[in-house]
Amino acid sequence: MSDKVLMKGAEALAEGAIQAGCRYYFGYPITPQNETPEYMSRRLPEVGGRFVQAESEVASINMVYGAACAGVRVMTSSSSPGISLMQEGISYISGSNVPCVVMNAMRGGPGLGNIAPAQADYFQAVKGGGNGDYKRIVFAPSSIQEGVDLFVDAFELADKYRMVVMVIVDGLIGQMMEPVEFKTRIDVSTLKTPEWATVGRHGRDHANIITSLTLDAAGLEQWNLKLQAKYAQVELTESRIEEYQMDDADYAIIAYGTMARIAKTTIRIARAKGIKLGLLRPITVWPFPAKQIQTYVGKLKGTLTVELAYRQLFEDVQLALCGKIPLGWYGRGGGVVPGPQEILAAFEEQFGKGR
Amino acid sequence: MERVSIDEERCKSCGLCISICPVKILIISDRLNARGFRPAQCTDQDKCTSCGSCALICPDIAIELHREVKV
Amino acid sequence: MAEQMKVIYERPRSWANKVTHYCPGCTHGVAHRLVAELVDEMGLVDKTIGVWPVGCAVLGYDYFNFDSVEAAHGRAPAMATGIKVTNPDNFVFTYQGDGDLASIGMAEIVHAAARGWPITVIFINNGNYGMTGGQMAPTTLLGQKTTTSPLGRTPQANGFPIRVAEMLAQLDGPAYIARVSLDSPVNIRKAKSAMRKAFNAQVRGIGFSLVECLSTCPTNWKLTPVESMERVRKEVMPYFPLGEFKVVEGVL
CATH class of the missing domain: 3.40.50.970 (Thiamin diphosphate (ThDP)-binding fold, Pyr/PP domains)
Incomplete structure (x- = not known):
């Protein structure tokens, strides 16, 4: 059971x-x-x-x-x-x-x-x-x-x-x-x-004090x-990532949370059309799994960052890849959630038919 | 032993003890303590009635009081 | 028969015996001492957690031998609630000034009082923001000059002072609410007796308690410490009358 x-x-x-x-x-x-x-x-x-x-x-x-x-x-x-x-x-x-x-x-x-x-x-x-x-x-x-x-x-x-x-x-x-x-x-x-x-204290030989205050600048620097x-x-x-259908991927969608769920359907549709698309899904967004993403430099022809926001996750992808892989982006805001076909269309618009 | 013990290094010379002492035996001394304050001092320990007013009003917990008792 | 010296008054054991950063004549030191004396006398040092404010008493935790935390500005009652809920047998008090408690922290103090959970608040009313240089507080009297009411507080420009003790006493939650003054030995004795009731309200599990202490700020009032005490009696007490505003059964 x-x-x-x-x-x-x-x-x-x-x-x-x-x-x-x-x-x-x-x-x-x-x-x-x-x-x-x-x-x-x-x-x-x-x-x-x-x-x-x-x-x-x-x-x-x-x-x-x-x-x-x-x-x-x-x-x-x-x-x-x-x-x-x-x-x-x-x-x-x-x-x-x-x-x-x-x-x-x-x-x-x-x-x-x-x-x-x-x-x-x-x-x-x-x-x-x-x-x-x-x-x-x-x-x-x-x-x-x-x-x-x-x-x-x-x-x-x-x-x-x-x-x-x-x-x-x-x-x-x-x-x-x-x-x-x-x-x-x-x-x-x-x-x-x-x-x-x-x-x-309950018998402890000293008082415990919890504070975020350190008036002395040198002391606060040490604390920092x-x-x-x-x-x-x-x-x-502690950084974590899910690498989904990345073994043979030419391209990757980078997305997290709800957006990554939808991207998995996009990948299924794309692969049926012969596009070798995979997913890099940060499970921790801080620490950002930059090192794991960087291992794809030289292997991928492009990445498409997809998010329900305007170039926020994209900024961390840019910092991780520094232009070493062509970077595409697609996002919707205000609570609009794009469907799998919409994401695929954005991919094809930015990367052609993925050949 | 003194009836009124003033820890001169704690005293900030605020004068509150002097203002309320009922027997008027406290004054500001002409010495400076390490922090640059002229501490309060007692001019006549024998006149102290141990009423406790000075210790009660002292914001710096600089005053302790004792009294002789027959045992 | 011999003569021996008997201790009439000595420093409280829960007082950490450091020289405070307070200005000469500031009554924060008096309020601190009363807290330390009561913690000693009631045997609370092992179970006390002090919650300190933002304001002149921000470093209060340095001066006592019991556990302490430093809250964000105005949030001490919320923090104290979190501390008390996790260890209901501990003794938890906040120590807050008038800017902290009656301005930025008004929501937290009102709701802590309304919940009525047994925490104790020592509230220092000195009519201005001392730490930041003497700006107008919610307790600044009409006509009182401060650095942000340079011509004197007016109802038209600044509204009216808030009587916290009376206001909170209207709620059903509190077990004990009083206003005391730290201006003279006799009033300091009364203040301690009120604080003892407030501590007891928590120790006996009866409910929320608050003691508002009329205090001085000689530096920003631009008066001597002795003149400041006189001002409390002549100008502050008529607007902020002393007394017990809420005493529920069992508080003693």
Whole structure:
């Protein structure tokens, strides 16, 4: 008998977080991810956790900050405008070296935009968003199962590196239903309270202080160098990519998340027409799998970056390939999702018939 | 032992203790401490009633109080 | 029979015994000392987490021997909520100034009070933004000159000061709300007794508590420390009356 259950994306991802050991969730309603906090509000009390509906996304992320200081597995989720409001908190959490997980169900922007699927928060997720030099690990699952699996890695890596891990999805992944299996269940009783946590001294011979403030410039530079060393280690070891039908490929689509799912259908159609097209799908968009993509220099005649945004992912592809492979781009914005044929047409327009 | 002990290195010369001392035994000294403040000093330990007002109002936790007791 | 010296007053043990960065005569030091004394007297040093603000008390965590975190501007009550929820048996307090609590952090303080969960807030009302150089605060009095109300605060240009204690006391969540003053030994004694009730409201699990402390800012008020205390009595107290505005059953 299979252990698979049919679940809605936003709920499955919430359960995935709980299976990964998340026991504290703070959030504020925003479409298209409301099923996540709703699920958490029902489910967390059943497993001895706490759900708190905050008064704003600003409050949510600062509650997350507080819980993170206590060394527990904690998360929040939101959608684009709400994630914008959290940027200050994410910067403080990063500057304080404490772990948490943040999920963004990206929607059309800028501003209030709409609630349709988009990938226009890419820069915000991978380049910063808040003030100061900091990085987050950013996972970009393209299926519900992958998202559930990545939540385990998200919490493990957040704890390992003491940093913010983001999971970026969109309304499509949140609203679709797929069979999903929860393969890993973290026993929270095995998770130790870290020695740096502010949980009261309880006999400890010193007070723990968690702050992102260092008034002395030389001291703050040293702190930044420590953060940079950590980010360099993460870049070296944590980038991930899926290489799909790349063995014989002449061309590759580069896409992530929802867009990569659709691109797989494009590739099937293209191959039926004799075009040797493959897919390079970043699973982490930070660290960006540049090295893996660079291995195709000299092997590919061209790449087509496809995204639900305007040349954001494309910029990282440009940086990775530096013109060593001809670069094409196709994207739609505002929540419009191109179909497989539309992507193939864009490919043929930019690369001919792929011969 | 002094009844009023003022840690001169902590004192910032704000004068609040002097303003509330009911027996008027505190003054600003003419010495400078390491931070460049002229600390408060007690002119007559014997007159101190140990009322605690100076320690209560001192924002720098610079004052400690003791008193003789018969045992 | 011999004579021995008995300790009438000595530094609290939870005080880290450092010289503070506060200006001479600033009552932050008095409020800090009362916190340290109560943490000692109530045996809380091992279970206390202080949540510090952005403002003059931003370095407050340096001065105590218990665990502390430094919040983003105005967000201390949210951060304290996250800390308390994960370890409900711990003692969690925020220490916030009037810009932090009553301006940028108004949403967080109101909702923390409305939730009523047992955290304690020490609120320093000195009528201006001290750390940034004396700008107008939500608590700046009408007519008071600051660097951003150079001709004096007017209702037309700047609106009215906010009475935080009275406002929060209207909510059902809080267990204890009081306003005290740090201007004199007698009022400092009363302040400590109010803070003890506020601490107790949390320790006994009764609910949210806040003590607003009328404080001075001699540097930015451009008064001596002694004149500043007089100003609190003459100008500030008439607008911000002292007293207990909410005391639910069981708070003592």
